[in-house]
Amino acid sequence: MKAALKLIVLFCAVLLVQGAMAADAPLRLGVGLFQPDKDKNDATYRPLANYLSEKLGRKVELRTVDSWEGLAKSLANGETDIGLLGPWGYVLANQEAGAQVVATILYDGKPEYYGIMVTHPNSGINKPSDLKGRTFAFGDKGSTSGYLIPLHYFMTQGIIPETYFSKVLYTKHQAIETQVTQGVLDAGADYNRNRNAMIEQGLIKADQSKIIWQSDPLPNDAVAVSAALYADKAFVTRLKAALTGVTQALKKQPDLLPAHYTGFVARDNLFYKPIRDAGLATGTLKVK
Template identity: 30%
Template sequence: MRRLSLILLAVLMTISLIGCTPKKEEVITMGFVPMRDGDKLIESVEPLTEMLSKELGVKVEGFTATNYVGVVEGLGSGQVDFGFIPPFAYVLANKESNAQVILTALNKDLEAKYRSQFIVRKDSGIKSFADIKGKKVAFVDPSSTSGYLFPGAHLIKEGIDLEKDIQYVYSGGHDKSLQLLLNGDVDVATTFVDVRDRYEKDFPDANEKTEILGYTEYIPNISVTIRGNMEKDMQDKIKNALLNIASTDEGKSLLKDLFNMYGFTEATDADYDIIRTTAETMDVDLKAAE
């Protein structure tokens, strides 16, 4: 009887200890790539994760990836709960793991989209896209959305065969494409809108010597994407938390400094169908496009 009592006591103590064991703290992981506007490193996203933690009532930590594919893979594996990724990366994440876009970032004009432009020299004699045939075009990089993929797709829709009707080079940068155009090394440059104002100090005569031939279709801005198996309640909480943060002066300043974002608007998967169409037109492997 004494032995039975000791066994029961041991069992009760074990149950008591299990009950006292603290639960593992819930953590939400935010994925990002440490670049802002292509040229400035993000030193830390801790101020943003702290604001999100306060809004959500759950600890938020940052996951730093060396490129956007790292965030896409993190969303698929569950290592990342949500992240800031560009449109092609979103379409890839959606295809691979059913990741879902919940918000699209706004630019300084408070638009959730942007375009590419085609620039020519004013003395080039190029007045239409048909005039580009036989000319030399500067694209930025084969992985650039605004510097190659959308401009290339636009030229194809204009009846131009990229391999037969034109010569082209990859400049390695939007500013470098503009420089090639001004130097007379190419006849057409494809860049974001408007590269001439962005690099006015480097090329003060760019606006005087060049003109815009036309624009591509609109491209969705950076997305806020959540992992595909996230509970609806948490999806809504993250969405509302980011919208709330973007509505405050402190939050606006923080998003601008970190990611060059000026707020968010709600988004759906259909908003990114233009990316899928463009990838198909350009015969692009979405994974390679990142």
């Protein structure tokens, strides 16, 4: 009996040690490729990782994932604990592995943005119906504004991209804008925040890019945690407090977020319902 009791005590002690080790393990923060290249993206979001590390009392390791689809998968398969990812990527991670949103990023104080379609002003294209027989580029298939939302729009118009356009490409948002301004590509899908940022940074010229379509408001990028981490309610509460405190922290540390990003606001899964509905309507999201 005493031997059995000792084994139970030892087993409990091992579990406590393992729990403590897990609590001290670094948190892996995955961030989508918001900037033109990985090095710049890492440099841009490292201050946020350091801020979260200080507020949460745990080391936060930053990793840039170069596609929205890849980031959603990394959050789903446990390679990432916390992800800053696009709305569609979040919905995919939620559907596949129960990842849960805890906050939405604010851009100029707003939690929403717009999907757009762009062309060169001299292309002769003024609206989506003028695109028949032209070249068109989507973003990667994990992108909200670059893929899901324009695909949903085309579906409502009876447009099948593979037969409607002379050529369909899938590439990065920055490449779409650049190739449109160069006249290499007739048109493509993007989002207003990216276009505005590229103009501000001098990467493209405003007079060489024209918007021919704009979506309804879309929920901004989500900060989501893995299902395992979400089960730790005390941690989630601390994380939400840290994120909603970013707006105040920006006053002392302006480089905490990129230009125009003004903090985070707490949001739940319901806020991303329009994205989920579009996924279901296009058949790219399956009902479980």
